[in-house]
Amino acid sequence: MSSLILDQYNYAVVIILMMTGLYVVFASRNLIKKLVGLSVFQTSVFLLYITIGxxxxxxxxxxESHGTDHVNSETTLFASIGELESVVQSSSGVLYSNPLPHVLILTAIVVGVATLAIGLSLVVRVREVYGTIEEDKIEEYDRIYYKEIIERQ
Amino acid sequence: MMLSSYAVAPTIILDLALMAILIIVAFSIVRMRSLFAIVMLQGVYSLVSAAWFVSLDAVDVAFTEAAVGAGVSTVLMLAAMLLANRKSDPVPISKQIAPLLVVIVAGLAMFYAIGDMPAFGDVNSPANTGVGMDYIERTTKEIHIPNVVTAVLASYRGYDTFGEAVVIFSAGLGVLLLLGLNGNAGRWTASPSGQHTYPPMAPSANSRLRSSRDNIKSVTSSAVKKTSVSTARKSKKKRFKDKGDN
Amino acid sequence: MHDPHVILKVISKFLVPFIALFAFYVQFHGDFGPGGGFQAGVILASAVILYALIFGLEAAKKAFPPSWVRIGMSSGVLLYGGTGVLTWILGGDFLSYGVLAHDPAHGQHYGIIAVELGVLCSVTTVMIAIFYAFGSRQPEVDEDNW
Incomplete structure (x- = not known):
């Protein structure tokens, strides 16, 4: 349990944030608030990926430039102790974070805003047709409408 | 291990502060009912997470998140909110219990899985020893540009990025189909043999509901009337250019 | 009668060209520092969005006509795909930029620049398109509601 708090606290925080976003998506009946919850959820997933990398x-x-004149002081500190022997590092001896999650998330953010725009435009059309963006009222209008159709037949 | 945790101690404090802000903002999004406040808090959430991305060495991602999440998506949400209500209705407690249970169960299941995950910042974790680190080596040898993220994005994973570009294009196309570039999609009225059949409203616009939607109807139908009157005077060609709002 | 937003208008008129310039810096410096087509596209779009928010949508549509949006959206994706097709024609695989120049590393540079330009074009115009679509949907904001 102590190792969880010391070494893996990032996952705990990301899970809390993720579940908060999910709760907003599930519990709120307002369509725009739902979309805000979705984007909170989405940002939490981004955080999960980036913390792994x-x-x-x-x-x-x-x-950095290919010359060897630039030497990071912190790296020399690590290297002198020999702690990084088993570590994958670039030829200049500087340690880098994993670029792959960055690439994945970079494109995911822009695609996220594009899909958010689609969702928002659907909300705008719903509002124009139904006059409300509260799910309960929309369902009620639909119920009345279908009842009327059945009565007509 | 002791030394490394000592060396990154200031970053841990920064991380903890940013995490605390994120959790507070997320919880207040749950509690709030004013949509304006919720949308602005979403922008704050994006900006704070961008700050955390910088602390996590993901400078490109932080840049994008600050520009997109805190900038553009907040503007879009505000624009959409202006077309809708400013406040959300309260949700009765009885309808909150089931989502809360689902979220708690899912969260506990994920907490149980934490134990199998690598430690935060572990260089030898499976994710950090595979192809990701290989890209750093290969970029310096094969492409000769300093920013590895750009190299991977545009060259090694150019196929993916092509897919993303197409997704963005089709999302833009979808918005234009739903709303119209000049905001006039879905507002045209059919005119069979010169007769206008307005208001052009789908399911809920029948007589029984109108009393409950007085204020909305007056706004919408006046806009519709304006459109149909002005379009009736113009020629058929110009009808599609009409902006609806003016 | 004074314009109530004179400070906003003067400051933003001053800022818009710098935001656009910064977008191009981010675009072309993306090989060396943080940045690239996605970020530059969003920043360039935000210059137009700022102009539209302050001076009104009609003025923005005069500065950046909606017809450009339609052309830019598709030509961005076409430029990206076209780069891939060009590498095909030159005898390489789809999007393997090494064949674009004698030195494979230079070919990679050209390919990355072309692809990032395509992304810039596409992202900028899609963001502006989305903003135009939402902005045109509603009457301009009243002076009281600013």
């Missing part, structure tokens, strides 16, 4: 003591994955 983090390497402690690492640098952003922007490789």
């Amino acid at each position: 983090k390497v402690s003591g690492g640098q952003p994955p922007i490789v």
